[in-house]
Amino acid sequence: MQYDKDSYLFYMIMHELKDIVGEENVSVAKSDKVAYSVDYYWVSELWHDRGSKRTEPDFIVFPKNAEEISKIMILANEYKIPVTAWGGGGGSQGGALPVCNGIIVDMKRLNKVFDIDFESMTVEVETGMIVEHLEWELAKHDVSTMHFPASIYCSTVGGFIAHRGTGVLSTKYGKMEDMVISMEVVLPSGEIIKTLSVPKTASGIDLNWFFIGSEGVLGIITKVKLIIHKVPEVRKFQAFLFKDLESGLETGRRIMHEGLNPCIIRLYDEAETKSLIKRVLGINKEGIYLVYAFDGKEKIVDLQHEYAKKIALELHGEDLGTEMGEEWWLHRYKFFFPPYVFSLPQAFGTCDTVATYKDILKIYNGMKKTVETNYPQARFIGHFSHWFMWGCMLYARFIIDNPPEDPGEALHLYNKIWDDVLRSVLSNNGVLNEHHGIGIKIGRLMKEQYKNSFELLKNLKKQLDPNNIMNPGKMGLGF
Amino acid sequence: MELEKNYPILKACRFCPMCKHLCSSGNLTMHESDYPRGRGLIMFSIYRGEPANEDYINALYNCFMCGCCLAGCEGNFNLPELIKSAREDIVNLGLEPKAVKELKNNLLSNGNIYGVTPDKSFTLQNKKYAINDADVLYIAGPSVNYNHFEIAEAAVRFFDKTKIKFSIISDEPDCGKALSLLGYRSEAKAAAKRFYEKVSELKVKKLVSSDPMVVDCLLNDFKEFGFDINSLVSIMHFSEFAEVVAKESDLSFKKFSKKITIADSEFLCKKNNRCESARNIIKNIAGENFAELFRNRKEAYATGEAAFYQNGSTFRDGAALGKKICNDALKLDIKTIITMSGIAKENILAAAKGRFEVLDIAEFIFANFRFTL
Numbered sequence: 084m085q086y087d088k089d090s091y092l093f094y095m096i097m098h099e100l101k102d103i104v105g106e107e108n109v110s111v112a113k114s115d116k117v118a119y120s121v122d123y124y125w126v127s128e129l130w131h132d133r134g135s136k137r138t139e140p141d142f143i144v145f146p147k148n149a150e151e152i153s154k155i156m157i158l159a160n161e162y163k164i165p166v167t168a169w170g171g172g173g174g175s176q177g178g179a180l181p182v183c184n185g186i187i188v189d190m191k192r193l194n195k196v197f198d199i200d201f202e203s204m205t206v207e208v209e210t211g212m213i214v215e216h217l218e219w220e221l222a223k224h225d226v227s228t229m230h231f232p233a234s235i236y237c238s239t240v241g242g243f244i245a246h247r248g249t250g251v252l253s254t255k256y257g258k259m260e261d262m263v264i265s266m267e268v269v270l271p272s273g274e275i276i277k278t279l280s281v282p283k284t285a286s287g288i289d290l291n292w293f294f295i296g297s298e299g300v301l302g303i304i305t306k307v308k309l310i311i312h313k314v315p316e317v318r319k320f321q322a323f324l325f326k327d328l329e330s331g332l333e334t335g336r337r338i339m340h341e342g343l344n345p346c347i348i349r350l351y352d353e354a355e356t357k358s359l360i361k362r363v364l365g366i367n368k369e370g371i372y373l374v375y376a377f378d379g380k381e382k383i384v385d386l387q388h389e390y391a392k393k394i395a396l397e398l399h400g401e402d403l404g405t406e407m408g409e410e411w412w413l414h415r416y417k418f419f420f421p422p423y424v425f426s427l428p429q430a431f432g433t434c435d436t437v438a439t440y441k442d443i444l445k446i447y448n449g450m451k452k453t454v455e456t457n458y459p460q461a462r463f464i465g466h467f468s469h470w471f472m473w474g475c476m477l478y479a480r481f482i483i484d485n486p487p488e489d490p491g492e493a494l495h496l497y498n499k500i501w502d503d504v505l506r507s508v509l510s511n512n513g514v515l516n517e518h519h520g521i522g523i524k525i526g527r528l529m530k531e532q533y534k535n536s537f538e539l540l541k542n543l544k545k546q547l548d549p550n551n552i553m554n555p556g557k558m559g560l561g562f
Numbered sequence: 563m564e565l566e567k568n569y570p571i572l573k574a575c576r577f578c579p580m581c582k583h584l585c586s587s588g589n590l591t592m593h594e595s596d597y598p599r600g601r602g603l604i605m606f607s608i609y610r611g612e613p614a615n616e617d618y619i620n621a622l623y624n625c626f627m628c629g630c631c632l633a634g635c636e637g638n639f640n641l642p643e644l645i646k647s648a649r650e651d652i653v654n655l656g657l658e659p660k661a662v663k664e665l666k667n668n669l670l671s672n673g674n675i676y677g678v679t680p681d682k683s684f685t686l687q688n689k690k691y692a693i694n695d696a697d698v699l700y701i702a703g704p705s706v707n708y709n710h711f712e713i714a715e716a717a718v719r720f721f722d723k724t725k726i727k728f729s730i731i732s733d734e735p736d737c738g739k740a741l742s743l744l745g746y747r748s749e750a751k752a753a754a755k756r757f758y759e760k761v762s763e764l765k766v767k768k769l770v771s772s773d774p775m776v777v778d779c780l781l782n783d784f785k786e787f788g789f790d791i792n793s794l795v796s797i798m799h800f801s802e803f804a805e806v807v808a809k810e811s812d813l814s815f816k817k818f819s820k821k822i823t824i825a826d827s828e829f830l831c832k833k834n835n836r837c838e839s840a841r842n843i844i845k846n847i848a849g850e851n852f853a854e855l856f857r858n859r860k861e862a863y864a865t866g867e868a869a870f871y872q873n874g875s876t877f878r879d880g881a882a883l884g885k886k887i888c889n890d891a892l893k894l895d896i897k898t899i900i901t902m903s904g905i906a907k908e909n910i911l912a913a914a915k916g917r918f919e920v921l922d923i924a925e926f927i928f929a930n931f932r933f934t935l
Contacts, residue, residue, distance in 0.1 A: 114621035117603050118594035128577045134610040173579050191592040215583040237579035420636035421574035
């Protein structure tokens, strides 16, 4: 529905929203409209930087529970107004941007911890809670989700589930999606549903997986039960330097396949070792930097380290000692703070992907070649940071120090690089993304990735959200 | 444009969400415009030439200037300094909210934000304490001098009991901190000058204040204004002075058997890293009955010492912060909360509703030290 911002219809809708969430929990302030028109997506930042016209929400609402969200959904269907859930605004894919205006549902008032079950080691929490705040609560009892991404300071539980976030300890403890036991979801119709009390059943399709990674297009996750862990007795680190990427990758693969169960393996390519590792950690050496860690009972950890070290030495790694690994741990988030993080005027894109061990190096080389051959103005760096039994994740980035001043021109160049890089990834059996999501940023490539099965996703969306009110314009599912 | 002088901070903060978990105001209202990133976006819009509308201006005055964001910033970008420069620009354009202007007028005509006339101040009503040959000058600070006589009385009685020769300034001047935080730089500098000149006339060696904002102002703002007060006197918060006196005089304490905590002052603890004295005193007195309100200093949020104005209301969010602190204290089964400033006491007391005893550190010290001198 189109409505004039000065029309009485606009004020009618605002009145109804205030009736649902309370007078003080609806904002149409210009200050809020600016703040919700930019997230961590480079293009939204670029638009703001250049003073270009912003795409803003019409209303920002702050519900306190699923029931209020349900009423907002019913209202949005009545008026056919887009609804976009906003967690912490830390997404890099523009997933929470109100690209079709409408209502922003800020989730941060849903920030209660309901229950910590020490017998089953689970925590039930509302999804608007900033994960660092959840960790503060859990730390009082020496337990943790073990979900430690750099965005832990600014992103919410729901944001991580909706975009399938990954933390630095994922290799042992899993991605956010692996931590979910059950959830409460408000469907686009306003209906509030609960998934089964436990996963891993043979009781039909696991409904959790309808919503994990759904980026707010199929509903809003309001409450979730997550797995927690005891804080381990020790966590020990070791760093190595390799002459080539192949040896580093082989070291990581063998550590995984020997069943050593590391909590961290991170392998930085030569360009990133030379730039970021040197700048943040002060390691002034040429080569491929690898850090790995094990945690748990000290005796077991020592043994794991003994075996892992043997593998790294066999592959001719130069032992940098434990200290150079601990340094990485201490400064693991520093890479994402100014002045260390890439920022405007630079153009930068994080093209994280995941593939089997058989394909991952091919993918890395393909991405690097695509950037360096076609875009001489761009640099390419990457690291491999989340490891599975069958493959690993590549966190590759391109950086242009001086993109065009004109925002439209800069966007075109930016998207061209993204298209070329991701098509190269897809051609080598990779996927569009591993842990940032799709959002508005790369939705246009979803059809190329899914091919004819994309229709399934589109039909699912249509079935659940016939009026397309939920986060339209995202994941390539249409406006 | 004052904002321009702090452009590197603006450039760093405008898109950075990494201190979101620490922001006292954002985590109170949950509005993105009340977090550092939101404020950065707003200030950058203004910097780009967008007119500063009422909403933008309100959002920039919503900041508590507590510096909690700095505690987590790897780049040490001082957002409160940036906000201060934006407020100075707003003031220079005459665009500050009416309520802010009223606060300024109160400060200029009465020396306090409350609009209480000087004749009702503790110091004017207790002129007898103003003497010429004291070593220690006691500055109550505006919130104590006009609103919390009980804190000043406890401090004065402590000086008496410990036989410390102290003085007050009967017409105690405002150091200019609140003016500076509200964006009135020239008025703040003039107030600082008056304060500096008054102190210069005295022959005191130590300046002891019950107001962390006064301590912060003298330690930092005066330097910026070119008044070298640190070479005239040594500047201490009352808790720091009391700790020294207790050690030197080997004072003993009564036994305190209720569960007790401290609500740290943002202007003393966060901004100047002076958190220990009050804590040491409480721990000495209460022993194992002392519990930290937060696991570490980084997690502690503001008590609302500079929560002057929010979206048209004065002092509203300070009271909300007090409520939040009370809720956290309830979880720990706390019975007594110690505060470090008059404003913090006020904010917490408003929400305590008889569930807690709320005492300023001076009151706690006076009640629990054994004075045997």
